[in-house]
Amino acid sequence: MTTKILLVEDEEKLARFIELELSYEGYSVTKAFNGRSGLELAESDEFDLILLDIMLPELSGMEVLRRIRRKSSIPVIMLTARDSIDDKVAGLDRGADDYLTKPFAIEELLARIRTALRKRTAATETSVLSASGVILDTARRTVCVNDYPVELTKREFDLLHYLLKNKGIVLSRDTLMDNVWDYDFDGETNSVDVYIRFLRSKIDEAFNIKLIHTVRGVGYVIKDEQ
Numbered sequence: 001m002t003t004k005i006l007l008v009e010d011e012e013k014l015a016r017f018i019e020l021e022l023s024y025e026g027y028s029v030t031k032a033f034n035g036r037s038g039l040e041l042a043e044s045d046e047f048d049l050i051l052l053d054i055m056l057p058e059l060s061g062m063e064v065l066r067r068i069r070r071k072s073s074i075p076v077i078m079l080t081a082r083d084s085i086d087d088k089v090a091g092l093d094r095g096a097d098d099y100l101t102k103p104f105a106i107e108e109l110l111a112r113i114r115t116a117l118r119k120r121t122a123a124t125e126t127s128v129l130s131a132s133g134v135i136l137d138t139a140r141r142t143v144c145v146n147d148y149p150v151e152l153t154k155r156e157f158d159l160l161h162y163l164l165k166n167k168g169i170v171l172s173r174d175t176l177m178d179n180v181w182d183y184d185f186d187g188e189t190n191s192v193d194v195y196i197r198f199l200r201s202k203i204d205e206a207f208n209i210k211l212i213h214t215v216r217g218v219g220y221v222i223k224d225e226q
Contacts, residue, residue, distance in 0.1 A: 002028045003117065006047040008038030008064065009079065010056050014102075018051070021106045027113075035059025042068050049116055051109075054080040054091070062094060069095035069154070073141035075116035077109075095141075095154040129164040131224040132211050134203060136164055145207045152202065155180070159195050160203075163212065163222045172219040196220060 005027050009015040012033060019029045030045070032038035035056035042050060042064070050068070054061035065076055077098045078091045091099050097116050100109060127139045133146045138161060143150045152160065159180050163171065173192045181191070196212060204211050213221050 002026065003048045004028045004030070004046065005113070006030050006032065006038065006041055006045075006050045008032045008035065008042075008050065008056065008061070009053045010034060011053075018106075018109070021110070022113075025110060033057075035061060035064045039064045039067055042074075043071070047074060049075045049077070049113060051077050051079055051113075052096075054078055054082065062090065065091065065094050065096060069141060071140065071142075073139060075119065077112055077116060079104075093153050093155060129161065129167075131164060131167055131222050132209050133207070134160075134164075134209075134211055136161055143203075145203055145209070148207070150202055150206075152199075155195060156198055156202070159192075160199055163220065167222045167224060170215045170218050170221040175219065192220075 003026070005022060007015055007018055007022075007029055009018065009031070010033050015031050015033065019031060022029045030041060030047070032041050036058040038050075038052070038056070039059060041047075052061045052064060056064070061078060061080070065078070068074065068076065075097045076095065077100060078096045079100050079102060080091075081102045097119070098112050100112060127137060129136045129138070135144045136142075136157075141157060143152055143157065143160065159176065162176065162180050176192045200212055203209070211222055213223055215221060
């Protein structure tokens with residue numbers, strides 16, 4: 001089956017060049033030249049991957065990404081001329097899978113597309129994970145507590161996913177850093193504690209449940225109890 005890619009890019013010459021190169025590699029490419037039409041296409045058709053520019057007319061790439069992540073875990077690679085760390089962090093925190101700065105070599109784009117598609121294939125594991133009334137759907141990238149939706153950032157979702165996937169196992173801060181944070185993340189392990197507090201605020205405290213337990217001197221564990 002042909003892999004379908006949605007390209008949302010307002011620079012028409014660049015969009016045409018990318019389309020030609022991807023088509024040559026055997027991908028089926030659909031183009032959109034503004035954020036609003038890109039979002040409509042993303043919501044109305046089944047794509048395998050989205051290439052999304054940040055600086056778009058009508059609706060910014062960041063806003064398009066935020067709305068896509070409400071309903072889908074489709075791989076999204078951000079394309080941008082802006083190379084600031086803040087922009088990169090903002091995109092990754094909102095759910096982008098990768099980030100490519102213009103100008104880029106087409107070979108690098110193709111390599112990143114292949115990597116993102118491999119990760120998606122590998123991620124088709126158990127779709128739904130649950131504990132103590134919390135239900136996490138990896139395919140739809142949604143979290144509900146007692147049927148009420150909870151909005152999480154990408155990092156919060158990934159942390160909760162890893163904890164649920166290892167339910168009943170005490171995980172050290174180093175283990176969580178290695179498996180949830182990016183390999184090039186330069187932060188400290190207290191970042192884990194910060195995000196645990198975020199999750200507890202949005203889930204444990206908001207719904208009056210005890211989901212994430214602290215094991216002093218070791219780390220954290222999710223126990224399936226009400």
